[in-house]
Amino acid sequence: MSYSSRGRKVRRRRKTLNIRNLIILIAGCVVTILLFVLLVHGAVRLISKGIGALSELGGDDSSISSGVSEGTSGESSEVSEPPVSWTTVEMTEADERSGDLILVNAAHEYTSEPEDMTILYGNKPNSYGLKVAEMYLKTPALNALNEMMDAFQASSGISSTLVTSTYRTAEEQQELYEADIAATGGSGSGEVAQAGHSEHHTGYAVDLMYSSPTGYAYLDGTGSYAWFNENCYQYGYIVRYTADKQAITGIVSEPWHLRYVGPVHAEAIQRGDYCLEEYIDMIKLHDSTNPYSFVSGSGETYLIYYVPGEGATTQVPVQVGRSYEVSGTNEGGFIVTIPTSSTGTTDSQPAADGVSGTSEPGVSGVSGVSGVSGAAADGTSDGSGSSGSASN
Ligand SMILES: [Zn+2]
Structure with a gap:
């Protein structure tokens, strides 16, 4: 018994020794860490002071000092937005006659041929039907049509809507025009444009019919199909010919004829109650120094402005470091659209779509990192590369 009690005492003493050692060790560690932190803090302050002094001495590399102040103080408010350049x-x-804002009417002939079109057959959902197998649309217009028709089917349960006309050649249009003249005894119905003056040449227009008890009929904008009047803008389409704009468009009301102009402009046109002619006239009042500022329903602010064409080539101003879309108007100029929250992308992303004037989605802008000249060079080279292949 006594032996074992002695052993316990010894163990107890060892235990207290161990605890004392542990306390000393921890205290040592804390002191070391404190010393280290103080040392690092002092070093950083010294370095930032040194760089600050350097930049005060006339160093033009402001990016270094702003970088350091951001890193040490963490006050992001000190780093102000870079000025727009x-x-x-x-x-x-040719770019003047290309893009999703081109105006085609009795006064403005479409003399190009659209490229980058996609056949609808095999590239559409089951939410609508096709009148014939050979139908083509500009690819962004088709993608938007597919989304819109899916949404209409989801909302109405109707999947029998028929696409009856998309892209037409000038020859097809001429036949339609002559048939219309013959059928109306020479006066014309006011619904069929002459060859060269129909939006169907552009690949941006689509006609829709609905299934009725007596067969197919053109959309009249009533009943379930009023959905298109109210919602097509969300997919980049506008009802191009309305009764109240007939005096301007020269075309009678056609609730079945939808024209793709892209979601931003479709929303601006819808909200402002413009027809395309009026909208372009309004944008023409805004140049790059005084852009039209449009806030979309999603909260994005777009700067939109007009640049008159200057002949063989036109230098269109765009903002460094922001993405942009440039569309021709087919009436002598260009419309530029800049989402203000955009920050552009890296140099490796081509700006071809924006520069070529097709104004398709996914356009990337010039990079602000490489500076103005670098960005301009990128844009120009991409433009010349793509404009060789795009002629619409
Ligand atoms: Zn049409």
Whole structure:
């Protein structure tokens, strides 16, 4: 018994020794860490003071001092928004007649041929039907149509809507025009444009019919199909010919004829109650120094402005470091659209779509990192590369 009690005492003493050692060790560690933190803090302050002094001495590398202040103080409010700087992208005369804002009417002939079109057959959902197998639309217009028709089916349960006309050649339009003249005894119905003056040449227009008890009929904008009047803008389409704008468009009301102009402009046109002619006239009042500022329903602010064409080539101003879309108007100029929250992308992302004037989605802008000249060079080279292949 006594032996074992002695052993316990010894163990107890060892235990207290161990605890004392542990306390000393922890205290040592804390002191070491404190010393280290103080040392690092002092070093950083010294370095930032040194760089600050350097930049005060006339060093033009402001990015270093702003970088350091951001890193040490963590006060992001000190780093103000960089001022907007501008560069240009070169557009050709052919680009004036290309893009989703081109105006085609009795006064403005479409003399190009659209490219980058996709056949609807095999590239559409089951939410609508096709009148014939050979139908084509500009690819962004088709993608938007597919989304819109899916949404209409989800909302109404109707999947029998029929796409009856999309892209038409000038020859097809001429036949339609002559048939219309013959059928109306020479006066014309006011619904069929002459060859070269129909939006169907552009690949941006689509006609819709609905299934009725007596067969198919053109959309009349009533009943379930009023959905299109109210919602097509969300997919980048506008009802192009309405009764109240007939005096301007020269075309009678056609609730079945939808025209793709892209979601931003479709929303601006819808909200402002413009027809395309009026909308372009309104944008023409705004140049790059005084852009039209449009806030979309999603909260994004877009700067939209007009640049008159200058002949063979036009230097179109765009903002460095922001993405942009440039569309021709087919009436002598360009419309530029800049989402203000955009920050552009890296140099490796081509700006081809924006520069070529097709104004398709996914356009990337010039990079602000490489500076104005670098960005301009990128834009120009991409433009010339793509405009060789795009002629619409
Ligand atoms: Zn039509």
